[in-house]
Amino acid sequence: MALVLGLLAVLFLAAIFLPQWWVRTVMRRHAVERDDFPGTGGELARHLLDLARLGHVRVELAQPGGDHYDPVEKVVRLSPDNHDGRSITAVAVAAHEASHAMQDADGDTLLATRVKLAGSIRAVEVSAAIVLALTPLVAVLVKSPVLVVLQIGVVVALLGSRVLVHVLTLPVELDASFKRALPILEKGGFLAEADLPKAKSVLRVAAMTYVASALVSLLDIARLLRVLRF
Incomplete structure (x- = not known):
């Protein structure tokens, strides 16, 4: 039984960290x-806009x-390597x-929905932290295991909402990568034909970044449950 649990743990961690490794690689x-x-990533972004x-x-x-x-400030922000790089x-x-x-x-509705949900993530995380911090106090004062379990359930649900946001974000990312960016690069002649498959690989992992983030959020929930001995 211990061997099976160990194998499942390894598979779970692999599912969490392999996508991140794939993205970085x-x-x-x-x-x-x-x-x-002819230009840097920043210059291309300016040109396309x-x-x-x-x-x-x-x-x-x-x-x-x-x-x-950033849809609020109307800014495309690029890391230094991508802003100043020619790759x-x-x-x-x-x-x-x-x-x-x-x-x-x-006026993409999915993007607008993502923006609204992302704006609530910070409040969700703060709420989860407060509920979790109050759990021991409630256990001492109320002495009700059922209430404590309900509190923990609320925390897990709050953390799970972050996973939901990442999952809902995926269609937005896929649209940006394959219905917009790739056709622009191809039809605009910004990359040679031999470079397009490589660009497609980058665009694929750019879209999948949020899948990796969702998996990390799942790991956070698993850690919480382990700490609480569930």
Whole structure:
């Protein structure tokens, strides 16, 4: 029985961490600087936004944080390597994030839903922390195991909402990568035909980043349950 549980634990951890490793590996593999590229990722993002008549959307270095589009401030933020780099990864990520700005401009409902949900994540996490912190006090004062179990259930549900946000985000990411960024790079001639499969790999992992984040959130829930001896 112990061997089976150990194997299941290994498989669970592999499911959690292998996607993250895959994302980092693909991004690094195609981050080699290319002297034949006419511009940086930041310059491409600016060019694509201008072509889409989104001159009001700024392009900035992501400090702190990774590559993302901020729909509230209308800013595409790129990490230094992608903002200043001339690589397939830089080009693909820049096109991906610029595509989010295009989704925003088109009134994409899924993107709007994601923005609303993401805005509530911080409040959810704070609420979960407060409920968890009060659990021992409630156990001492009320002395009701049922109430304590209910509190723990609330915490797990609150943390699970973060997983839900990441899952709902996936269609938005896939649309940005494959219905917008990839056709733009292909039809616009921004990459040679031989480089398109590599860009497709980068765009795939750019979309799957949120799957990896969802799995990490699941790990947080599993750790909580283990600490509480469930």
